[in-house]
Amino acid sequence: GAGVSQTPSNKVTEKGKYVELRCDPISGHTALYWYRQSLGQGPEFLIYFQGTGAADDSGLPNDRFFAVRPEGSVSTLKIQRTERGDSAVYLCASSPRGQETQYFGPGTRLLVL
Amino acid sequence: DAKTTQPPSMDCAEGRAANLPCNHSTISGNEYVYWYRQIHSQGPQYIIHGLKNNETNEMASLIITEDRKSSTLILPHATLRDTAVYYCIVRVFNTGNQFYFGTGTSLTVIP
Numbered sequence: 001g002a003g004v005s006q007t008p009s010n011k012v013t014e015k016g017k018y019v020e021l022r023c024d025p026i027s028g029h030t031a032l033y034w035y036r037q038s039l040g041q042g043p044e045f046l047i048y049f050q051g052t053g054a055a056d057d058s059g060l061p062n063d064r065f066f067a068v069r070p071e072g073s074v075s076t077l078k079i080q081r082t083e084r085g086d087s088a089v090y091l092c093a094s095s096p097r098g099q100e101t102q103y104f105g106p107g108t109r110l111l112v113l
Numbered sequence: 114d115a116k117t118t119q120p121p122s123m124d125c126a127e128g129r130a131a132n133l134p135c136n137h138s139t140i141s142g143n144e145y146v147y148w149y150r151q152i153h154s155q156g157p158q159y160i161i162h163g164l165k166n167n168e169t170n171e172m173a174s175l176i177i178t179e180d181r182k183s184s185t186l187i188l189p190h191a192t193l194r195d196t197a198v199y200y201c202i203v204r205v206f207n208t209g210n211q212f213y214f215g216t217g218t219s220l221t222v223i224p
Contacts, residue, residue, distance in 0.1 A: 004156070033211065042200055042214030043157060059211065091156050100147075102212065104156030 002026065004105035006092050012111045013082055021077040021108045025094030032075050033102060034067055035091040043091050049075060082112045117201045122219040125195075131188040133218050135201030138182045143205050146177060147212065148186045150197040157200065157214070160186065191222045 005024040013019050025032050031050055035043035045059040049069045057067070064082075069075040079086055089109050093102040118136040125131040137146065147162040161168055161175045163184075168175045174187040188195055200217040 035211075035214075040216070042198075042216050043212075044214070045211030048211060056211070093156070100145075100162065101159045102157075104158070106154075106156050 004092055004094055004103055006090075006105040006108050008108060009106065010109045010111075012113065014113050015082060015084060017082050017112075019079050019082055019110065021079075021090050021110070023075045023077070023092030023094075023105060025073065025075070025092070026096075026103055027073075028096060029094035029103070030072070030097040031095045031102075032069060033093040033095075034075070034077050035093065037089045037091055037107070039088075046077070046090075079110075082110075084112050086110060087112045116213075117203055117215055119199075119201050119215065119218045121216065122221070124221050124223055125188075125191045127193060127222050127224050128190055131186075131191040131195065131220060131222070133186040133188075133199050133201075133220065134183065135186070136183045137201070137203045140181050140203050141205075144203045145205070146175065146181075146184050147202040147204065148173070148175065149200045149202065149212070149214070150195075151200070151217070152194075152197040160199075191220075193222050193224065196220060196222045 007022045033048050034046040037043045047067045048056040052072045064080045067077045089107040091107045093104045095102045145162050145164050148160040149157040151157045160172050163175045177184045198217040198219050200214045202212045
């Protein structure tokens, strides 16, 4: 079946601009996670959704970052007033209810010039 | 969640067993050991997890010491496609929350 998909695969933007990154989880998966991965580092947690609500957003670095999942399926990560330090691969993962395994998408590579 | 320590890099000859160590000396009794790997330019992929018994699946084996302070992931017959960064993670089962990935071990399988 289809895995987690993320769009766009690559995004280049200018400092100060607004960007949206989309995640389509595996159908039926109730949990959705966003991570950020900088070069040479492991993924770092940003936010976790259980259904439509953000159960844990403790990883969001500041209030420029926001994520939604209005219907409990697709999620959008929104970054306002982008900074060069936001450049990274943004990974999305989903998992079914009651299971531990997180299934990751290929990521969106964001470059802020 | 407990911290883990892994060597930054390892090499393994193709066809041989790859043994990837992980230290987790501060692991709690209710924390599981998970292994993920990340092939270049892809998202992380689940490999295996366990609590205290050794585990085996179609991808790998997980050996956890009796005191649970360390573990070893074994890829029995490494192939070139196993070249990846391998992450050892410890966390409480089914907390529905994040994984702390660390920096992992970069495994290179050599022809």
